[in-house]
Amino acid sequence: xxxxxxxxxxxxxxxxxxxxxxxxxxxxxxxxxxxxxxxxxxxxxxxxxxxxxxxxxxxxxxxxxxxxxxxxxxxxxxxxxxxxxxxxxxxxxxxxxxxxxxxxxxxxxxxxxxxxxxxxxxxxxxxxxxxxxxxxxxxxxxxxxxxxxxxxxxxxxxxxxxxxxxxxxxxxxxxxxxxxxxxxxxxxxxxxxxxxxxxxxxxxxxxxxxxxxxxxxxxxxxxxxxxxxxxxxxxxxxxxxxxxxxxxxxxxxxxxxxxxxxxxxxxxxxxxxxxxxxxxxxxxxxxxxxxxxxxxxxxxxxxxxxxxxxxxxxxxxxxxxxxxxxxxxxxxxxxxxxxxxxxxxxxxxxxxxxxxxxxxxxxxxxxxxxxxxxxxxxxxxxxxxxxxxxxxxxxxxx
Amino acid sequence: xxxxxxxxxxxxxxxxxxxxxxxxxxxxxxxxxxxxxxxxxxxxxxxxxxxxxxxxxxxxxxxxxxxxxxxxxxxxxxxxxxxxxxxxxxxxxxxxxxxxxxxxxxxxxxx
Numbered sequence: 001x002x003x004x005x006x007x008x009x010x011x012x013x014x015x016x017x018x019x020x021x022x023x024x025x026x027x028x029x030x031x032x033x034x035x036x037x038x039x040x041x042x043x044x045x046x047x048x049x050x051x052x053x054x055x056x057x058x059x060x061x062x063x064x065x066x067x068x069x070x071x072x073x074x075x076x077x078x079x080x081x082x083x084x085x086x087x088x089x090x091x092x093x094x095x096x097x098x099x100x101x102x103x104x105x106x107x108x109x110x111x112x113x114x115x116x117x118x119x120x121x122x123x124x125x126x127x128x129x130x131x132x133x134x135x136x137x138x139x140x141x142x143x144x145x146x147x148x149x150x151x152x153x154x155x156x157x158x159x160x161x162x163x164x165x166x167x168x169x170x171x172x173x174x175x176x177x178x179x180x181x182x183x184x185x186x187x188x189x190x191x192x193x194x195x196x197x198x199x200x201x202x203x204x205x206x207x208x209x210x211x212x213x214x215x216x217x218x219x220x221x222x223x224x225x226x227x228x229x230x231x232x233x234x235x236x237x238x239x240x241x242x243x244x245x246x247x248x249x250x251x252x253x254x255x256x257x258x259x260x261x262x263x264x265x266x267x268x269x270x271x272x273x274x275x276x277x278x279x280x281x282x283x284x285x286x287x288x289x290x291x292x293x294x295x296x297x298x299x300x301x302x303x304x305x306x307x308x309x310x311x312x313x314x315x316x317x318x319x320x321x322x323x324x325x326x327x328x329x330x331x332x333x334x335x336x337x338x339x340x341x342x343x344x345x346x347x348x349x350x351x352x353x354x355x356x357x358x359x360x361x362x363x364x365x366x367x368x369x370x371x372x373x374x375x376x377x378x379x380x381x382x383x384x385x386x387x388x389x390x391x392x393x394x395x396x397x398x
Numbered sequence: 399x400x401x402x403x404x405x406x407x408x409x410x411x412x413x414x415x416x417x418x419x420x421x422x423x424x425x426x427x428x429x430x431x432x433x434x435x436x437x438x439x440x441x442x443x444x445x446x447x448x449x450x451x452x453x454x455x456x457x458x459x460x461x462x463x464x465x466x467x468x469x470x471x472x473x474x475x476x477x478x479x480x481x482x483x484x485x486x487x488x489x490x491x492x493x494x495x496x497x498x499x500x501x502x503x504x505x506x507x508x509x
Contacts (some may be wrong), residue, residue, distance in 0.1 A: 028466040036466055045432035054462040055438050085458055092506045112425035120422045142467035142478060157423040189487020212423030220432045
């Protein structure tokens with residue numbers, strides 16, 4: 001467990017009163033807790049100031065304090081992650097179509113109105129980037145250098161993918177369903193971003209094509225007018241500005257499935273940094289995680305307060321329990337779980353520390369209904385995916 | 399945004415939030431348009447080879463993809479440049495690769 005890491009400067013926004021940034025925002029910055037962690041805070045269209053990883057393509061991290069403010073992450077604070085820079089900046093929901101083709105009895109071209117005429121489903125689900133927390137890997141790995149804010153929880157409304165597939169009629173021999181959105185590369189040679197799910201996963205009860213997020217249209221940067229929602233699974237599959245659904249009779253071998261977004265097929269999906277030649281599989285379900293949200297690492301609780309609050313989630317079994325420790329994980333006591341918004345949602349929890357005044361290493365550990373729990377030691381994989389170790393925070397009680 | 403329009407927006411959000419507690423949201427209508435800020439004044443560090451890197455590494459993404467990386471070794475930067483060419487189709491002439499790798503290793507890496 002990494003107890004001595006640099007103190008997290010929680011969006012204190014060491015304000016530099018800089019000139020206007022295109023878009024009219026005022027520049028501020030934060031320092032994420034790893035080398036080369038300086039980031040500007042900029043308000044992109046339909047967004048409040050977020051932590052900019054790269055402006056082009058837009059990759060914006062949610063400041064962690066937002067997660068203390070409610071079980072749902074507001075749309076204007078929801079993180080943003082695109083792969084390719086050619087993103088439509090104007091999308092017409094009235095003319096947008098989703099082409100359903102491939103191994104189906106009748107190809108479809110679905111409008112948003114067509115979706116509106118189908119049975120609506122609503123569910124809360126966490127969307128987490130595969131590489132959330134990559135910057136905290138040790139040894140470091142190249143990639144999108146996120147801290148813990150490449151995730152969010154929203155209420156999604158849409159229609160079941162299964163209902164769409166049934167309407168088209170999936171033919172015998174179908175193996176996978178592939179998804180494409182409107183994002184494309186700057187050069188034609190760049191592999192188009194497409195993702196595929198095995199047919200049984202695609203036909204799951206809770207996989208939906210969502211046209212609303214927290215009761216509102218999706219922000220353009222989160223995939224207006226429709227995106228795929230694969231609850232419990234990492235966000236790489238949640239294709240934004242969804243425009244094509246293709247039923248395939250073969251396993252997708254495009255770059256984004258065959259080469260990228262793969263995890264070691266080893267115990268805990270861990271390997272040693274020196275290891276090579278291990279088998280890999282496509283990344284899939286999220287692992288159980290929990291965080292403290294009301295105080296940052298290195299922070300001080302309000303005078304006299306010993307109250308901790310936070311969030312927990314997993315890959316869809318739901319949270320069974322959360323424990324907190326004030327002695328760096330030597331002993332644990334149960335936290336109280338708050339309202340249940342469903343097995344794919346953030347689950348809020350609170351606890352009271354049983355400590356005198358002083359500085360303590362607080363740790364938080366969640367367990368899922370499937371029995372999986374968080375480990376003290378962070379595992380490692382070469383792409384920096386699915387970090388899920390127990391989080392620790394140096395906290396002062398005053 | 400003016401103070402007034404912020405207040406109006408606040409009311410709209412409050413109304414729609416209470417409305418959505420009762421009924422499910424319906425599909426959106428119309429065109430949503432945004433204007434992305436581009437690279438917002440970011441640039442590669444000056445130094446030998448900066449011009450070549452500027453020419454070859456800004457077409458697909460911001461320089462921030464480079465400056466936010468951990469301190470990579472020369473072998474790791476070589477692998478990155480090779481990946482940009484081989485995987486993402488960056489049209490970088492082979493004879494410019496050593497200049498680019500030297501620049502990245504000096505400015506953003508370690509030997």
